Amino acid sequence: MNLCPDDQRPLAMELDIPALKAAYPRNEWYERERRDMWKFTSLLGLDINDAEDARHLVSLGEGATPLRNYPEHPQAKLLELDLYFKDEGRAEPGYGANPTQSFKDRGMAMAVSMARRHGLTKLVVPTQGNAGDSLAEYALAAGIEAAIIMPGDTPMPILGRVAALARQHESIILETCEGTIREAGDIMRSKYLPAGYFNVATFQEPGWRIEGKKTLGLEIAEPRSGDTWQLPDVIVYPTGGGTGILGMWKAFAELEALELIGSQRPRIVSVQSEGTAPIVRAFENGDDDTAAATAGHTLATGLNVPGGVGHAKVLQILRESRGHALTVSERAMEEELARCWKQTGWWISPEGAATLAALAPLAEIGFLRGGERVVVVNTGSFEKYLPSLRHLL
Numbered sequence: 001m002n003l004c005p006d007d008q009r010p011l012a013m014e015l016d017i018p019a020l021k022a023a024y025p026r027n028e029w030y031e032r033e034r035r036d037m038w039k040f041t042s043l044l045g046l047d048i049n050d051a052e053d054a055r056h057l058v059s060l061g062e063g064a065t066p067l068r069n070y071p072e073h074p075q076a077k078l079l080e081l082d083l084y085f086k087d088e089g090r091a092e093p094g095y096g097a098n099p100t101q102s103f104k105d106r107g108m109a110m111a112v113s114m115a116r117r118h119g120l121t122k123l124v125v126p127t128q129g130n131a132g133d134s135l136a137e138y139a140l141a142a143g144i145e146a147a148i149i150m151p152g153d154t155p156m157p158i159l160g161r162v163a164a165l166a167r168q169h170e171s172i173i174l175e176t177c178e179g180t181i182r183e184a185g186d187i188m189r190s191k192y193l194p195a196g197y198f199n200v201a202t203f204q205e206p207g208w209r210i211e212g213k214k215t216l217g218l219e220i221a222e223p224r225s226g227d228t229w230q231l232p233d234v235i236v237y238p239t240g241g242g243t244g245i246l247g248m249w250k251a252f253a254e255l256e257a258l259e260l261i262g263s264q265r266p267r268i269v270s271v272q273s274e275g276t277a278p279i280v281r282a283f284e285n286g287d288d289d290t291a292a293a294t295a296g297h298t299l300a301t302g303l304n305v306p307g308g309v310g311h312a313k314v315l316q317i318l319r320e321s322r323g324h325a326l327t328v329s330e331r332a333m334e335e336e337l338a339r340c341w342k343q344t345g346w347w348i349s350p351e352g353a354a355t356l357a358a359l360a361p362l363a364e365i366g367f368l369r370g371g372e373r374v375v376v377v378n379t380g381s382f383e384k385y386l387p388s389l390r391h392l393l
């Protein structure tokens with residue numbers, strides 16, 4: 001199935017935690033040295049310790065990305081923050097690497113593996129770009145057909161890569177649309193779903209992409225040394241549909257059920273662009289869900305998501321965690337990107353730059369406190385946006 005037939009909300013995979021505890025009393029499910037997201041083996045909905053599951057696994061080295069300390073950042077210096085940068089973009093020796101240079105690979109590795117496990121042969125995704133790039137890569141590796149629908153103004157490194165794959169392989173279809181992921185969704189519903197494609201759009205598949213994104217939260221919490229799992233005080237996340245937030249939240253709930261962490265949670269912050277900010281508007285208005293917004297223009301195309309079935313849950317998590325939601329300007333994003341490049345040489349995406357740009361306003365309103373441990377998530381790579389960003393280098 002896709003959405004829950006009762007309330008038309010996203011589904012999630014429920015794990016049998018007591019059974020997991022009994023099977024692995026010393027948390028043997030955790031393979032610390034493994035260099036991909038499958039290091040969490042049986043704590044994932046597709047269990048590589050299960051022979052039948054393992055047979056359907058499609059892995060291209062995704063996850064196990066670096067969590068880098070960033071003490072040079074001006075806000076880290078000013079507030080003496082213990083600032084970390086979770087880098088989902090560029091490959092680095094000694095770590096895993098997302099094959100299409102964005103965190104979407106975590107969700108798609110899981111979704112395509114689960115699709116294979118369930119005998120599906122045709123998948124479709126409407127996308128702002130990165131999820132489509134990722135689906136094309138995994139579907140090819142899995143021998144599954146995929147139709148990818150994205151806005152025609154998607155940055156060329158992303159659009160061009162999928163176009164090249166579609167040209168080389170009959171099993172990959174690329175279709176472009178005017179507008180955003182919303183209009184791409186309309187094409188999916190009118191053309192591909194009636195033709196028998198299974199919908200793996202954000203939250204529309206039964207919890208698989210959340211399950212993959214969960215590994216981001218598990219990695220943020222995993223022991224750096226010794227055996228202690230720990231959470232930061234704050235996580236700043238660039239939010240479109242919100243899969244990453246739901247995934248991390250699920251990770252923390254399961255770690256608590258396993259008694260590896262307590263009930264305390266990081267304060268979760270959603271960052272959106274000024275152009276398209278349905279979550280920020282709803283958060284500010286005290287609403288339970290977002291209202292359909294008109295999409296604007298932003299360099300951070302991954303954030304140009306005017307609405308989503310998961311937004312109600314995102315808002316719930318922001319409030320439960322005593323978090324926040326805010327917009328950042330295009331200019332602030334550009335400045336952070338340029339600064340980060342000059343200071344560190346990291347190859348960050350505009351979405352990642354948005355999280356760094358959020359630190360100063362968060363400090364200004366007193367949300368961040370001196371000495372706190374803060375993780376910002378860089379969800380993609382500069383390289384995928386190069387034509388529109390190269391002037392910043």
Ligand SMILES: Cc1ncc(COP(=O)(O)O)c(C=O)c1O
Pocket residue numbers: 102104128129130131202238239240241242243244245301302303349351379380
């Ligand atoms: C680079 C990047 N960052 C962030 C997002 C937003 O992701 P989520 O759906 O988890 O909010 C996207 C979505 O397309 C993206 O491509």
